[in-house]
Amino acid sequence: MIRALPQQVVDRIAAGEVVERPASVVKELIENALDAGARRIDVSIAGGGLELVRVADDGAGLGAEDLPLAFAAHATSKLTDVDDLAHIASFGFRGEALASIGAVARCRITSASGEDGAGLSVTCEGGEVSAPAPLAAPRGTVVEVRDLFFNTPARRAFLGAVRTETARCRELVNALSLVHDEVRFALEVDGKSRLKGRPAGDLNARLAAVYDAEFAASMVPVSGHEQGLRLSGRLSLPAAARPRPRAQLLFVNGRLIRDRRVATAVRVACKDFLPGSLQPSWVLALSVDPACVDVNVHPTKAEVRFRDKELLFGLVRRACRAALLSADLTPHAQLASLAPPHTSGGPPRPSLPVIGQPDSAPGTPSQDPISGGRSPLLHGARGLPSSDSSSIPDADAGVSEPTPSVSPGLPSHTTATQPTLLSARAAVRFLQVLDTYLVHDGPEGLVIVDQHALHERILYARLAQARDAGQIERQRLLLPQTVRLDPLDLAAATERADEFKRIGLELAPFGHDLVAISAVPAVLRNEDPGALLMDLLHPRDLHGGIPDDLDRRLFTIACHAAVRSGDPLSEEDAAELLRQGSELEHDATCPHGRPTRLVVGKAEFERLFKRSGF
Ligand SMILES: Nc1ncnc2c1ncn2[C@@H]1O[C@H](COP(=O)(O)OP(=O)(O)OP(=O)(O)O)[C@@H](O)[C@H]1O
Ligand SMILES: [Mg+2]
Structure with a gap:
């Protein structure tokens, strides 16, 4: 059930700009779908995501009580009190994403929580929320976001060209599809299908689908665990390193995270395997007890804070090093x-x-x-x-x-x-x-x-x-x-x-x-x-x-x-x-x-x- 967060919780939540660009919208909507237990997520974007971002899922849906609150600020079904902040296991927790998106775009949510085809729809334009209207819909949720930043033209000026914003959205969907192997992802860009994710298949198969078979074949498996941290993924062989890496992705409990220290740890592991001008590619997934990592540190949740940084750094370095040492590096x-x-x-x-x-x-x-x-x-x-x-x-x-x-x-x-x-x-x-x-x-x-x-x-x-x-x-x-x-x-x-x-x-x-x-x-x-x-x-x-x-x-x-x-x-x-x-x-x-x-x-x-x- 969606409830307004108490003020003391609101005050403790990392505040700032949630929606920087179309890819932020894509990320928030996919994370909502994942939190709703979706098995299938269909993403469509048009015009670099500025014209349209649409995310449809087959998750739990929103009931008649919840739907009107979806666009309310600081209202969430995922957190109730301050203590919950210490061990967040869902992607969302602030009750802020839809409110922020609804404030700067023309949005519609259509959702049904049952299998009877009875759904409801609400719209939100520049923060104005409509009354829910009945609309036939299968179980799940469709969120459409049109004309992003229509009422804040200055923010549009900070965006890249449509091509760049499209690429950012694509990279994001691709990245999330790599680790969420329980979900079938599809991506359509300007009416053209760009990704049809397979739910099954190992990481290699998904790397081949998202990138290409040659890239997938150039990666070696990485794995390791230490004191409750479990690391798995792939690292490129030195011969496949490039001046610009194709992927350097870290997921912490399925969440895509930026962490310069992890990037450095991988680089250190590769230091005497790689020419200094080249970068390895890697996809690393870390699973850790939510209590050991603070996700409430960054407004777009793009960074987290680890309780034991050194442990993580050492694990990444050792696991990547071991992966290279056990690989066949002879051309x-x-x-x-x-x-x-x-x-x-x-x-x-x-x-x-x-x-x-x-x-x-x-x-x-x-x-x-x-x-x-x-x-x-x-x-x-x-x-x-x-x-x-x-x-x-x-x-x-x-x-x-x-x-x-x-x-x-x-x-x-x-x-x-x-x-x-x-x-x-x-x-x-x-x-x-x-x-x-x-x-x-x-x-x-x-x-x-x-x-x-x-x-x-x-x-x-x-x-x-x-x-x-x-x-x-x-x-x-x-x-x-x-x-x-x-x-x-x-x-x-x-x-x-x-x-x-x-x-x-x-x-x-x-x-x-x-x-x-x-x-x-x-x-x-x-x-x-x-x-x-x-x-x-x-x-x-x-x-x-x-x-x-x-x-x-x-x-x-x-x-x-x-x-x-x-x-x-x-x-x-x-x-x-x-x-x-x-x-x-x-x-x-x-x-x-x-x-x-x-x-x-x-x-x-x-x-x-x-x-x-x-
Ligand atoms: N696709 C969805 N399926 C089911 N419920 C959803 C979906 N999207 C949003 N909701 C509901 O709407 C609420 C508000 O979503 P919103 O993304 O704004 O906040 P949040 O996910 O709780 O936190 P955060 O701001 O950190 O993302 C959620 O708590 C959830 O209950
Ligand atoms: Mg959310």
Whole structure:
């Protein structure tokens, strides 16, 4: 039953503009239909939603007593007293949406609460509510909103073009149809059918219906639960990331919510899988006890406040990270067709052959897997920290002990979920081609490894672990190296001297336009310290939105220290590189998100050589 809210409740409700644009109307009307238990929701819009928004549902309907109150301000059937505000389980609770819409448009509600075909209709134009009139109607409610903002032309001026407003309405219906799988949604735009939702089908099927099959196939499942929070959804594979994501949607108990922290948590989970300029797409649904989340904080209910923000942030980060780690990220090249490289769903197929036996069990701390290698190159010039006497561990940097090459702080991960390549020097022959790629044969086909990308990944994993343990090893320079800087760079370098020190680069101002570098990260002992400093001051790959700035510095160091294209690698070097990669929790991409290897399957060769399929 709709009742006027007591003043003390009204005073506690987040106030503000409820109807900003046509999409706000669509959202409020759909949420009302969902609250009424609808199984079918038909939305029509015309003229960007300014001419018409019509939402028809087959929910409980409004009875003769309630209908006249539907447009009354602060009148709702969903809340009675102040205590209810602490655990709101319905979408609506303020009794304000229809009143706000009715004040700025010409509206009609037709509703029937029984199956006898007897319905009632009321209109509301600019706040003027008519007396109810009988009208035959099936059970359910139809709300029509015409000429939005007809009496407030100034508000129209703030809207986008009709196309933009249409797109906003469509995005909203599409988004809601993804999570409310119990409801059959249909959308008509200017008389044309744009969505015919299927009630059943998993999220993949709905993603394919709303977006397209390729997009759906580029997503991996995400799931996790912690202390009463349950998260499920999909995250795009790194290869499907774009400068503008196709979807970044968070639902909290079915409500579409904006939350910058959740977006950041996903971005952090993807940080060393994705180029910084690209954004992942994701659809995440969180279910939580309504008492743990305050939905009464924003006038359009577009934001909520969580009782435990850190818990949510950590859950999203860990679940997304685990989803990527268990996905097959190795591109399977299809040279002769344009089919998408990835498939999703189901168990990941082994992306790379297992060749021979690992030198040590995956995840087992190995004896300094990098410097311990026998390879002269990996051991030497662009090689890796070793415990030789030339590197002086610093008191405050700690003594670098050999460490397992597993990134810390992440869910433990084994080769059972992420297939990696285990090499045995005796069993595999490698060929270095184009000065950059290591090519070898395997059961899945031809494996092509980018030597620089893989080495970068290995170094990054080791540096990240050492950084977390406070142990990035430095190499003191016999003679400090001076670097001339312009005033801005000089100021930045001086200001960030402490930050750089934490990653092994020590410097101090020297004269009026110089800095003197006295120590470098040990992995870069043979590199030009000045070039490193410039890269640290002007990173080429900005990872927007990631709070951990230090990580970006590690990307830069790993990039500097890694073998480059053009560096000759012996078969032994190559085998060592692959072995080290195989010991990481993830070695399918470099820290910037480029793949470290790809596979060309046998079938692909057969097609190219016209052995089959013709
Ligand atoms: N489609 C519908 N089916 C059945 N009842 C409805 C429908 N739409 C609105 N109502 C009734 O009208 C009342 C007012 O709706 P309105 O959207 O203005 O407020 P609310 O949903 O209670 O709160 P909020 O302002 O937060 O949305 C609701 O409480 C509900 O009882
Ligand atoms: Mg409502």
